[in-house]
Amino acid sequence: MAQKQSGDLRHARTGIELRPGLDGVPATQSAICDIDGEQGLLTYRGYPMQDLAANSSFLETAFLLIWGELPSRDQLAEFEHAVQMHRRVSFRVRDMMKCFPASGHPMDALQSSAASLGLFYSRRAIDDPQYVYDAVVRLIAKIPTMVAAFQLIRKGQDPIQPRDDLAYSANFLYMLTEREPDPLAARIFDRCLMLHAEHSLNASTFSARVTASTLTDPYAVVASAVGTLAGPLHGGANEDVLAMLEEVGTAENAGAYLDEAMAAKRKIMGFGHREYKVKDPRAVILQALVEEMFARFGHDELYDVAVAIEREAESRLGPKGIYPNVDFYSGLVYRKLGIPRDLFTPVFAIARVAGWLAHWREQLGANRIFRPSQIYSGSQLRAWMPIDERVTAPAA
Numbered sequence: 001m002a003q004k005q006s007g008d009l010r011h012a013r014t015g016i017e018l019r020p021g022l023d024g025v026p027a028t029q030s031a032i033c034d035i036d037g038e039q040g041l042l043t044y045r046g047y048p049m050q051d052l053a054a055n056s057s058f059l060e061t062a063f064l065l066i067w068g069e070l071p072s073r074d075q076l077a078e079f080e081h082a083v084q085m086h087r088r089v090s091f092r093v094r095d096m097m098k099c100f101p102a103s104g105h106p107m108d109a110l111q112s113s114a115a116s117l118g119l120f121y122s123r124r125a126i127d128d129p130q131y132v133y134d135a136v137v138r139l140i141a142k143i144p145t146m147v148a149a150f151q152l153i154r155k156g157q158d159p160i161q162p163r164d165d166l167a168y169s170a171n172f173l174y175m176l177t178e179r180e181p182d183p184l185a186a187r188i189f190d191r192c193l194m195l196h197a198e199h200s201l202n203a204s205t206f207s208a209r210v211t212a213s214t215l216t217d218p219y220a221v222v223a224s225a226v227g228t229l230a231g232p233l234h235g236g237a238n239e240d241v242l243a244m245l246e247e248v249g250t251a252e253n254a255g256a257y258l259d260e261a262m263a264a265k266r267k268i269m270g271f272g273h274r275e276y277k278v279k280d281p282r283a284v285i286l287q288a289l290v291e292e293m294f295a296r297f298g299h300d301e302l303y304d305v306a307v308a309i310e311r312e313a314e315s316r317l318g319p320k321g322i323y324p325n326v327d328f329y330s331g332l333v334y335r336k337l338g339i340p341r342d343l344f345t346p347v348f349a350i351a352r353v354a355g356w357l358a359h360w361r362e363q364l365g366a367n368r369i370f371r372p373s374q375i376y377s378g379s380q381l382r383a384w385m386p387i388d389e390r391v392t393a394p395a396a
């Protein structure tokens with residue numbers, strides 16, 4: 001991989017400084033989510049994350065994020081009912097998924113199936129509040145169904161239909177595992193979704209806003225965000241954390257593993273954050289949820305490995321402000337729920353679609369197309385070279 005660009009470069013004509021990765025550069029104004037990375041505080045629409053995770057539900061939190069206020073009892077009932085009515089996906093989408101290679105990554109399957117929804121619904125009605133409401137409902141309702149469907153299809157089975165008597169999270173776990181989940185497991189999963197629902201201008205949300213700013217349809221917005229979330233520096237890290245815990249194997253190996261990884265300049269997955277200089281507040285809650293899961297459903301020795309890595313990392317990475325992020329403990333909850341490792345990031349997407357849609361609406365409310373500039377570092381003006389006069393092929 002190429003070296004990251006160094007700072008202190010300025011645009012030749014405007015004099016504006018290049019900030020690689022847009023570090024610290026405000027790229028939009030938003031009223032959706034606030035992060036205090038020094039204190040480890042996270043709020044959605046002004047409500048502390050801890051209060052929402054303790055008292056709300058994923059659908060209620062999604063409503064808050066997208067429409068700005070907590071719903072009334074009637075509004076919530078209407079929203080929950082609408083989502084329930086739109087959980088099914090067309091047989092055409094299921095048949096398309098049957099043509100996907102079973103060995104493909106479920107994030108690629110999700111990105112393709114989310115994009116395919118745009119084929120079914122009109123594209124040019126984004127000014128119509130009913131179109132917006134319907135698109136929000138469809139995406140929140142259908143993404144879990146598509147994630148569960150690909151899981152069964154790749155095992156050679158037919159997807160199972162959603163169950164109308166089950167609430168949002170319980171229904172997803174049922175469609176995935178073909179068993180009605182324990183109510184505590186379903187509640188813990190619902191809390192995980194709330195914790196992952198939104199996080200200001202992270203890479204996938206930025207991607208969603210850039211796509212939204214072209215006035216394309218919301219299915220393309222979500223599909224582009226899913227593709228961005230998949231990368232290992234972003235949502236994809238939750239899958240890699242589990243691989244790391246398995247590789248480390250025992251708590252005693254944690255220190256040596258960290259020393260070796262750092263000497264080889266490898267990043268520790270599930271650690272570090274552009275915004276947080278302390279432990280991610282979501283990781284604190286997720287760790288408590290892991291313990292709640294294990295107290296009820298049995299211990300997992302990989303948790304001891306995770307705790308040892310966090311302890312050993314304190315002296316090695318803590319001085320640089322590098323602590324566990326949201327991806328560090330989530331996989332241990334999902335593993336206990338019977339979710340396969342390569343579905344951890346699709347599960348993240350099930351939650352984050354709420355944040356993406358909130359940003360889609362906000363972007364459309366005061367839209368200007370994203371079109372930043374660049375600092376050109378290529379050749380200066382050159383004379384055309386006829387093919388027979390070219391002496392060397394350009395380096396790969």
Ligand SMILES: CC(=O)SCCNC(=O)CCNC(=O)[C@H](O)C(C)(C)COP(=O)(O)OP(=O)(O)OC[C@H]1O[C@@H](n2cnc3c(N)ncnc32)[C@H](O)[C@@H]1OP(=O)(O)O
Binds near residue numbers: 202233272322
């Ligand atoms: C849902 C989410 O997206 S949460 C993040 C999930 N991603 C991960 O867990 C992957 C591991 N973490 C990382 O790659 C980074 O910390 C990111 C991508 C999250 C943030 O990246 P940035 O803000 O650009 O920080 P950057 O990568 O420049 O790192 C700054 C310094 O900290 C070090 N660092 C950052 N994260 C880590 C890590 N996980 N392990 C070891 N060192 C790290 C870098 O090597 C760099 O050191 P240097 O200054 O000596 O070169």
Ligand SMILES: O=C([O-])CC(=O)C(=O)O
Binds near residue numbers: 198199
């Ligand atoms: O905010 C970020 O850059 C990444 C993150 O934690 C998230 O998207 O939840």
